[in-house]
Amino acid sequence: MLALMYCNYTMSGDSRVGWWDGRTMRRIAGATDTDELVRRGLPLRCPEDSVVERGPVEFLPAVLRPSKILCLLRSYRAHAAEQGHEPPPAPNFFAKLPSALLGHGRDVLLPRELEGEVHHEGELAVVIGGRGRRVRSEEAIDLIAAFTVADDVTARGLQKGDAARGWPWLRAKSPDTFLPLGPGLVPRSAVGDPGALDIILRVNGAERQRGNTRDLLWPIGDILSGISRWITLEAGDVVLTGTPEGVGPICPGDRVEVEIPGVGLLSHGVRMER
Numbered sequence: 611m612l613a614l615m616y617c618n619y620t621m622s623g624d625s626r627v628g629w630w631d632g633r634t635m636r637r638i639a640g641a642t643d644t645d646e647l648v649r650r651g652l653p654l655r656c657p658e659d660s661v662v663e664r665g666p667v668e669f670l671p672a673v674l675r676p677s678k679i680l681c682l683l684r685s686y687r688a689h690a691a692e693q694g695h696e697p698p699p700a701p702n703f704f705a706k707l708p709s710a711l712l713g714h715g716r717d718v719l720l721p722r723e724l725e726g727e728v729h730h731e732g733e734l735a736v737v738i739g740g741r742g743r744r745v746r747s748e749e750a751i752d753l754i755a756a757f758t759v760a761d762d763v764t765a766r767g768l769q770k771g772d773a774a775r776g777w778p779w780l781r782a783k784s785p786d787t788f789l790p791l792g793p794g795l796v797p798r799s800a801v802g803d804p805g806a807l808d809i810i811l812r813v814n815g816a817e818r819q820r821g822n823t824r825d826l827l828w829p830i831g832d833i834l835s836g837i838s839r840w841i842t843l844e845a846g847d848v849v850l851t852g853t854p855e856g857v858g859p860i861c862p863g864d865r866v867e868v869e870i871p872g873v874g875l876l877s878h879g880v881r882m883e884r
Contacts, residue, residue, distance in 0.1 A: 615794030615874060616644050616652060616756075618670035618713070621663060625670065628663065629656040630794055635667050636660035644795050645675050648739055648755045649845045652797040671711035672758040672792040673737055676848045679706040679789065680837055681733075681762055685827050685852030692855050701828050701836035706762070706850070707784040714792035717879040718763055720862065721785055726767015728880075730860050731853035732811035732819050732868035734804070735760040736830065737795055738847040742838050750834035753843060756795035757804060759868050759876040760850050761811075763788040763860070790868075790878040791848070801872055804830050809854055810869045821854020 616638075617630045627643050628635045638660050641647055683702040684695055712718065720728055739755025762783070769782035801807075804823060811819035828836070833851060837843065860866060864880040 614656070614800070615758075615796045616647055617792065617794030618643050618672065618674055619667040620670060621665055621667050628667075629660055635663045637663055643674050645673055645846050648673070648737060648795070651739070652755055652795065654797055654800060669713040669715050669793055671713050671789075672735075672794050673846055673848060674711070676708055676846045677844050678841070679708060679710075679848045679850070680704070680841070681706050681783070681850040682833060682852035685833070686821060686825055686854045687827060688821075688825070688855035689853055689857065692857070697827055701833045703837060704779055704783065706789055707780070709786055710784045710789040712787045712790040712878065714790065714876055715878065716790070717787070717881045718790065718860070719785075719787045719881060719883040722883050724765055724768065724785075726765065726771075727859040729764045729766045729857045730811055730813065730818065730866055731762040731764055731857050732809050733760045733762055733850045733853050734807055734809060734823055734870055734873065735791060736834070736849040736851060738843045738845060738849065739798075740845055742834070742843040745835055745838045745843075747829070747831040747835040750831040750838070751798075753834060754798045754830075755845070756797050757801050757873050758791060758795050759793075759870050759874045761790045761866060761868050761876065761878065762850055762853060763790070764857075766859075790866075790876055792876055793874050796873050807870050807872065811856070812867045812869075813858075813860060813864050818858055819854055819856035821856075823851065825854065826851060
């Protein structure tokens with residue numbers, strides 16, 4: 611079941627923001643995108659002056675202009691093990707570039723020059739609603755504006771080669787389109803306990819990943835607190851909380867679905883870059 615959420619989308623070439631229930635999009639007047647709504651504060655109810663769209667819409671990423679996207683490193687023990695690593699002793703993270711963002715229903719583009727496998731990584735994503743520096747774990751949950759669904763697409767062959775040379779992961783993690791994010795934003799207070807959410811990923815209808823955020827090595831409050839010791843979190847920033855075990859290859863022609871009940875169902879295709 612899809613949650614009610616705020617979405618960025620286009621209709622007839624016009625960028626808009628709306629409230630979506632999985633079937634109907636209602637345009638929200640007086641706002642340009644979800645980034646603006648996050649800064650204002652996301653209400654739990656659709657504005658009364660919203661208008662039902664009468665034509666097809668194309669989704670844009672759940673947020674459009676985050677100042678940064680930070681991703682948890684090996685935050686599920688079983689995923690660390692399947693990659694042949696021990697988990698870090700405390701929350702650690704890497705960056706993914708905003709230019710990698712992709713909207714629900716669109717296609718991940720595999721670069722022509724890329725060699726080796728490209729893997730899916732289904733994840734719960736946190737969208738920050740306010741500024742936070744050195745926040746305590748018990749306060750960090752109040753920084754969250756919303757949750758959404760992500761696929762941290764990774765050029766695994768490139769990642770392993772770069773890591774063996776002591777190089778960063780940026781090339782492997784941040785090609786254009788390598789971060790499907792959406793369909794939209796579900797306000798924090800509408801989600802319930804973010805520490806007990808199922809994460810299911812399917813490729814062409816076959817289940818590949820199934821996990822639960824209760825298996826995270828650290829609570830989400832500890833994750834955000836740990837990040838804020840080093841980097842100031844700001845409204846609109848995105849934090850990917852990590853992926854459970856079961857990551858694997860995706861290929862041109864595949865259809866990937868990442869489902870987090872109560873947060874949303876994200877879908878994207880895969881094709882070669884022209």
